[in-house]
Amino acid sequence: MAPSVLTAQRGRYAWDWTDWAAHLYLLAGVVLMFGPIAWLGLSSLKSETGLNLFPPTFLPYEQATVDAGERGKLRLFKVTEGDHQGETLAELRRIGRQAQLIDPAHPETIIRRPGAAREPVMQVRAAVENYSGLFSQFNFLRYFWNSGFITVVATLLTLLVNSMAAFGLSKYRFQGREPVFLLMLATLMIPPTIVLVPNYLIATELGLTNSLWGVIWPAVATPTGVFLLRQYMLTLPDELIEAARMDNASEWRIYWRIILPLSAPALAVLAIFSVMWRWNEFLWPMVVLSRSEVYTLPLALNSFQGELTTQWNYLLAMTVVTLVPITVIFAILQKHITQGIASAGVK
Amino acid sequence: MSGSLSLRRVRKSFGAVDVIRDVSFDIRDGGFTVFVGPSGCGKSTLLRMICGLETVSAGEIAIGGDVVNHVPAARRGLAMVFQSYALYPHMTVFQNMAFGLENIATPKPEIERRVAEAARMLKLDTYLQRKPTALSGGQRQRVAIGRAIVREPRIFLFDEPLSNLDAELRVGMRAELTDLHRRLGTTMVYVTHDQTEAMTMADTIVVLRAGHVEQVGAPLELYNNPCNLFVAGFIGSPRMNFLDGVSVGQGAVEVSGIGRFETLATELPAGGRATIGIRPEHIRLDDTIGGRVSDAGGNRVSDAGGNRVSDAGGNHVSGTVAGVEQLGGLSYLRLASPDVTVQIAGQTGLGYGDAVSVHLPPAAIHVFDADGLAVGRRSP
DSSP states (O other), rough: OOHHHHHHOOOSSSOOOHHHHHHEEEHHHHHHHHHHHHHHHHTTTTTTHHOOOSSSSSSSSOOEEEOGGGGEEEEEEEOOSTTTTTEEEEEEETTTTTEEEEEETTEEEEEEEEETTEOOOOOOOOOOHHHHHHHSSSOHHHHHHHHHHHHHHHHHHHHHHHHHHHHHHHHHOOTHHHHHHHHHHHHHGGTTTTTTTHHHHHHHHTOTEEEEEEEGGGGGHHHHHHHHHHHHHHSSOHHHHHHHTTTOOOOOHHIIIIHHTTTHHHHHHHHHHHHHHHHHHHHHHHHHHGGGGGOOOOHHHHHHOOOOOOOOHHHHHHHHHHHHHHHHHHHHHHHHHHHHHHHHHHH | OOOOOOEEEEEETTTTTTEEEEEEEEOOTOOOEEEESTTTSSSSHHHHHHSSEEEEEEEEEETTTEETSSSGGGGEEEEEEETTTOOOOOHHHHHHHHHHHHHOOOOHHHHHHHHHHHHHHOOGGTTTTGGGGOOOHHHHHHHHHHHTTTTTOOOEESSSSSSSHHHHHHHHHHHHHHHHHHHHEEEEEEEEEEHHHHHHHHHHEEEEEEEEEEEEEEEHHHHHSOBBBBHHHSSHHHHHHHHEEEEEEEEEEEETTTEEEOBBBBSTTTTSSSEEOGOOOOOOEEEEEEEEETTTOOOOETTTTTOOOOOOTEEEEEEEEEEEEEEESSEEEETTTTTTTEESOOOOOOOOOOOOEEEEEGGGGGEEEETTTBBOOOOO
């Protein structure tokens, strides 16, 4: 499939100029979309010095070192002028403008050279310690667990609560059904920042601050989710529900055994949205969670950015780790998005 | 657990709209009753009221002698086959049939026994693990029926179950349903807009129009003695021919521009409007000889131009052929002025534009008064 897409052309025998234009345009799109991600990924493998190199490099470069026994790891330099021009020497120490160098092959002879007459030897090296450091130096697993817990539990609750509301609003005829639904949709027009303070006050009253449940509960019922599911459920034939009622099914059973399984495509769409919302959510958790042991990943990322220094290498590595689960989930479920949207429209 | 059903002055209104108005009739246990009527006549609503999916605005519905107006659908002991089958698309055939039994906590072996039995009866044994989408229309129909059977209901309700099938399959399913009814002996109530289905399957037909019952009776009773114009026109295909005229006394009806028809009607006051009706198969074609038309006795009744010269007392009408339908075994002639359809046994050589003369035997003529009600007839 992919190769035929890559070589698709308009001109029958040769490449038409429109083919060039189309491919260039698409390539620009690819670079635009994946360039930052690729740069992020590569940068997360750079050491702190690699990150500070100027001009910035794309690949994770680092100064090469050599192991010199009891003298420890020594940085390698290439001498650019004078006696040892062209030779690669290890720097022992630097005193004023003089650098003391040794030849790694003959470590006993100390060579003195002016500091300016040499340049560092660079090599590509992936600084995986950025990642391992996340686990050893920071409470990364804790944050990961917090984020995961919130995402999974909140998504399940969101699906449950929203689908029940959608079922009620789509399959029962009662007075005030439309006003209730419109009222619910109307809340979409209120910016979250406006209700931030009232929400916080309520959360405080309920003792939900500094608890993961304080992040989970307030956003469990979403107008978007109810709308999405309701519109889908409207397309499910009423006769199925009537048949189930004739089959002695209780209303709960109709919901659980008939409506929920048949709404799977719409539920999948909502699940993806919910996972993305929850995983990336920043403002509300920051307000509710102030103790570091209840931090979610976005909050932890934020905490790397100190007032004076920012540990970019860890920050980038953690960003990558944060991105991976959501990308995987999206890749698995993305076909349901199109399916859910398509089947909601047709029929 | 008697499967008798009786409706007493049942009404249903949606807001200001009366959908069912004052419907009363009884259905005996074990009968096969068909509700028939044009679309929008309220037959499906009536069925839904019986099964409990719609509330009753007034009147009583009794099943097996017990008034069930406020009994929820599931507790009425009925099973319904929906027009769209309403099979649960995410369940296999087995699960579809077992769902109702699971809901009333039937023991597993019992569920399996009943489903297996129904599947065998409906020849679905090999499809039990399939999903409904992998079945043909006829098979889905059978699953829907199977789902009803396993519940062992007092009454089966069918809401236009064959309307989604193609013509050939429909004829087959019709026979299967009749067989099923004979084997199970359970009361069945069947809704259709197709009078052929009603005629072929029912032992009692309830003809509905605009929310009220027009006539209740056995198929042939309705066919032979329709009580009003609507039933006369609705039952029978092709439909009965109607000619509007004025009563001129002694059962005779004068149809302006066509002629005067003797009928066996009694109690038809002279001077009132009247409609005569005759079925296509009762009209007899006179012999036609070279454009000249004579009746069986050789009396000339029409001149060469097709104009009527004599028909007094003879109930003869002449007209031109406006269309011919050859079905092989029988043929239909459609005449223009008068606009009547004539059924001829066998095949015919007549074609468009031919002049023909037909005879309307008085004994076969139905007469309806100004209100459209059938007028009593003396026996010939």
